[in-house]
Amino acid sequence: MSQSILTEMTSIEAEAKAISDSFLQKKKDYKIQKNEEITKLKATYDVEIQNALTEKEFDLINQLKLLESKVLSTQEMNKEKAEAIMKDNKETIINQIVDKVVSTYGY
Structure with a gap:
C-alpha cells in the first residue's frame, strides 16, 4: 500500500x-508576445510622429515664406512712402537742417 501511495504522490x-x-x-x-507588440506599436507611433512632424515642418516653412514675403512687401511699401515724404518735403527738410546748423554754429 505504501508503494501505491508513493506512486500516486509521485x-x-x-x-x-x-x-x-x-x-x-x-x-x-x-511576455515575449507583448514585448513584440509593444515594439511594433512603438515603431508605428514613431512613423506617425515623424509624418506629423514632417507635415508640421512643411506647414511652418510655408508660413515662414509667406511672412517673409509680407515683410519684404511692407518694407518696400514703407521705403516708397518714406521716399515720397522726403521728396514732397525736401525743401522744408533742407530749411530745417539749415536753420538748425545756423542756430547751432551761427552764420
Whole structure:
C-alpha cells in the first residue's frame, strides 16, 4: 500500500510540475508576445510622429515664406512712402537742417 501511495504522490508531483512548467512557459511566451507588440506599436507611433512632424515642418516653412514675403512687401511699401515724404518735403527738410546748423554754429 505504501508503494501505491508513493506512486500516486509521485504522479501528482509530476502533474503539478508539468502544470507549473506549462504555466511558466505560457507566462514567458506571453511576455515575449507583448514585448513584440509593444515594439511594433512603438515603431508605428514613431512613423506617425515623424509624418506629423514632417507635415508640421512643411506647414511652418510655408508660413515662414509667406511672412517673409509680407515683410519684404511692407518694407518696400514703407521705403516708397518714406521716399515720397522726403521728396514732397525736401525743401522744408533742407530749411530745417539749415536753420538748425545756423542756430547751432551761427552764420
